Amino acid sequence: MDKKQANFSAMDVHEMRFKRSFRGYNEDDIDNFIDKVIEDYGTLNREIDRLKNEVDKLKKGYR
Amino acid sequence: MDKKQANFSAMDVHEMRFKRSFRGYNEDDIDNFIDKVIEDYGTLNREIDRLKNEVDKLKKGYR
Structure with a gap:
């Protein structure tokens, strides 16, 4: 996550x-x-999770 | 971006x-x-941009 965490969550x-x-x-x-x-x-948080999963997959070599 | 776009920007x-x-x-x-x-x-938007850049780099083969 960015150095700075979000102040709030949706909840x-x-x-x-x-x-x-x-x-x-x-x-x-x-x-x-x-x-x-x-x-x-x-x-926005779902998009962050989606991108993190994509980064993880790419790092493991999945295209 | 997630199928759903955000309703607002910071501006x-x-x-x-x-x-x-x-x-x-x-x-x-x-x-x-x-x-x-x-x-x-x-x-949150900066984190999304950061992750997108990381995905692009990984796709181009940079570790």
Whole structure:
């Protein structure tokens, strides 16, 4: 993995809760945004796993 | 890339704006969260690029 690890996993984001405040950010806006971010954590991490497997196979000499 | 493309890039998230509403999500909480998410988009995408380069090198026969 890159020297720098990710701050969150998809599960971390899924379990996140935020305080409320007067005139805060619109709940639906944020919830929709967070759903897509969780999807992206999944997509990006699956791509990393896929590439790692490909590197392993190539290192073992499989084409 | 995985069949599924990511919904956002780090820049998309950086440029995002949300409506306000009465008793919405606390601004500081969300802003801090979003800063870390932007970092993660960068970290995960750099890792993907790094692995892609490694795959290319291995395919060309460099150890």
